[in-house]
Amino acid sequence: MVESFPKQFFMMFKLPLILACAIFSAHMACAAAADKYSVIPEPEKTELQHNSTRTLKLLSDQEAPTLGTDAYRLTVTPQGAHLASGGREGRIYGLATLRQLRDQLAGQPEGIPCGVITDKPRYPWRGLMVDPARFFIPTADLKKFVDMMAYYKFNKLQIHLTDDQGWRLPVPGYPKLKSISSKRKESMRNGIPHEGMYTKQELKELVAYCAARGIEVIPEIDVPGHNQALAAAYPEFFCFPNPDTKVKTDEGVTLHLICPHKPEVWKFYAAVFKELKDIFPSGIVHLGGDEAPLEKTWAKCPLSIQYREQKGMKDVHEELKEFIKKMSSMLAVHGKRIQLWYEKPWARANIYNKGDTVFTWRMGLTPSTITETKKQGLSLIIAAGEYCYLDYPQLPGQSNRGWMPTTTLEQSYRLDPAYGRPEKETNHITGVQGTVWGEHLPTLNHILYRAYPRACAIAEAGWSPMNVRSWENFRRKLADHRQFILKRFNYDMERTKENEPPFK
Numbered sequence: 001m002v003e004s005f006p007k008q009f010f011m012m013f014k015l016p017l018i019l020a021c022a023i024f025s026a027h028m029a030c031a032a033a034a035d036k037y038s039v040i041p042e043p044e045k046t047e048l049q050h051n052s053t054r055t056l057k058l059l060s061d062q063e064a065p066t067l068g069t070d071a072y073r074l075t076v077t078p079q080g081a082h083l084a085s086g087g088r089e090g091r092i093y094g095l096a097t098l099r100q101l102r103d104q105l106a107g108q109p110e111g112i113p114c115g116v117i118t119d120k121p122r123y124p125w126r127g128l129m130v131d132p133a134r135f136f137i138p139t140a141d142l143k144k145f146v147d148m149m150a151y152y153k154f155n156k157l158q159i160h161l162t163d164d165q166g167w168r169l170p171v172p173g174y175p176k177l178k179s180i181s182s183k184r185k186e187s188m189r190n191g192i193p194h195e196g197m198y199t200k201q202e203l204k205e206l207v208a209y210c211a212a213r214g215i216e217v218i219p220e221i222d223v224p225g226h227n228q229a230l231a232a233a234y235p236e237f238f239c240f241p242n243p244d245t246k247v248k249t250d251e252g253v254t255l256h257l258i259c260p261h262k263p264e265v266w267k268f269y270a271a272v273f274k275e276l277k278d279i280f281p282s283g284i285v286h287l288g289g290d291e292a293p294l295e296k297t298w299a300k301c302p303l304s305i306q307y308r309e310q311k312g313m314k315d316v317h318e319e320l321k322e323f324i325k326k327m328s329s330m331l332a333v334h335g336k337r338i339q340l341w342y343e344k345p346w347a348r349a350n351i352y353n354k355g356d357t358v359f360t361w362r363m364g365l366t367p368s369t370i371t372e373t374k375k376q377g378l379s380l381i382i383a384a385g386e387y388c389y390l391d392y393p394q395l396p397g398q399s400n401r402g403w404m405p406t407t408t409l410e411q412s413y414r415l416d417p418a419y420g421r422p423e424k425e426t427n428h429i430t431g432v433q434g435t436v437w438g439e440h441l442p443t444l445n446h447i448l449y450r451a452y453p454r455a456c457a458i459a460e461a462g463w464s465p466m467n468v469r470s471w472e473n474f475r476r477k478l479a480d481h482r483q484f485i486l487k488r489f490n491y492d493m494e495r496t497k498e499n500e501p502p503f504k
């Protein structure tokens, strides 16, 4: 029954309730007030009283310096609600909770309980990653995505701007990024041309839109790999320039790694980083760093070979360490720190520096990565493939492109970012992130279909302490949230094997 949730669950519990109400109440909805709140993510502490309220008018909205900047206290009384918050973030979260309670009250006009919610996030980083490099996502669509993120108290949006299949960041002086790198002749052999490029103004507006909702936007420019789209426009940036290179039209890891020994490469990235500085106020740039087949590229590049000999470097990893360090220093000039996807061979080659933040993502490797990163003095964000890859199918039998594992809502919900380990072994974990990779998600509707309701589970994993979390309670709340989201965003979170929008 788990798999067909929420429909079956809805039918089992909600329908009899509605019928009972219809029988016992002449005209109105059910006469009984709700006896629980339906807040996702679950607040740290909820104290319910026996009375209830039918109004959630905001009666007071005050600063409470004794609370942390991301903490709030919401007091629900028969006359309305009182909000106290420790800072701007706490106020945004308190208002988000009030929004959900109002949505609950709209469906329960006989009332919801009075009580006190005292709340703050378990982790400071609660993100989602979107991938417009694969299928361009217009900013109007991203804003809708962001509205739903804010509803669930996410506070980081990572935007994967470049990859083999497309480049979406305009950079002055490099017009071929738009005329070549942002276009491809088809996607996954569908025969339909695809293109898209943001303007600087659109990205700035997106950043402002997110900031108003308490969400920081982190740009990702993937280096040295994942750069076939760049190679199509500027083959001279690569170890083995090939003027016939085209923007990639299907998925998979490529050998298009930029060459660190060409001055034009560094001139280009200086221009890229300047644009990032202008557009994104975040102090972070994600540099990717994943899936870079160095042995098949840099190891064979004549310039690289010569360089390693001159410098007495023993292998490509030493070269990579220097490359990342140089990129990092260029960004440091703009006041920015880097983040990277964690790769074990890189860690073994000592490429990460103490204090760096990395993301664990590869299926099954997170438990050992937690241990390793603790030893290395790194900060870690959990984007573990087995819980957080929100592009994977969520019900058995749905399209998996021939390789993706099914990750059910319950599986995503089971994520404890600390993996059940004690605080002293996991205090370097700063949060969680759901990643919505886009190779087969051509529209916002496809993105939302795969992202939700699993994103609700990731939100709760990042926010709520384990002692207040329960799968049963989450499912109860989610049945309500399906109605909240339908009314508020005109979006249905129902998931059945059949109702997925097809990929064309």
Ligand SMILES: [Zn+2]
Binding pocket: 238, 239, 240, 258, 259, 260, 261, 298, 301, 302, 303, 304
């Ligand atoms: Zn090279």
